Amino acid sequence: MATSPVYVFARWKVKEGKMQELLQLLTSLRMQTQAEEGNLFYTVCQDNSDANTLLLSEGYTSATAQQAHVSSDRYKKLAAGGIIPLLNEREVFLTTPIIK
Template identity: 50%
Template sequence: MNIYVFAKWQVKEGQLNTVLELLKVAAAKSREEEGNLFYDIHQSQQDVNTLLLYEGYTSEAAVAEHRNSAYFQELVVGQIVPLLENREVTVASKLDTI
């Protein structure tokens, strides 16, 4: 079953360009993962410091592999997260019955 990750990042004032540069690298590496279906990044039209990430993975194991990867720990957890005011992450599966 495919797994989807929805993340909302509120970037600290003055840190957007740094976050976007780091995110380019993280997104490219994520898209190379065997279990990755897609990795899309959106920016709020109401607040440029709000980024929305929409990611798809082939399984829960693929999500775990993504989160445990060295680049994720270094780039996202180590460098990007300290530049965020807030970070919300929701992991979901698609309801095909509706």
């Protein structure tokens, strides 16, 4: 049975005045995530019409790799403990690519 990759898409609304603090944490999280076994990509974009909205896309070789990421100590410290409190809104979608 083949393992399907998992792509994560997220929309974050950053609290006013917190973008620089968030970007410092996010830069560290992104670099460490890219070094994880099973990470395919990690991209961060800023909405052109709202500077406080970030769009993230991440790819993992499998659901197991994605779960290992969110279970890691670095994720718990940087994302759950540092980044998420700086957000007004957070929407996350776990997806499986069907057309490549």
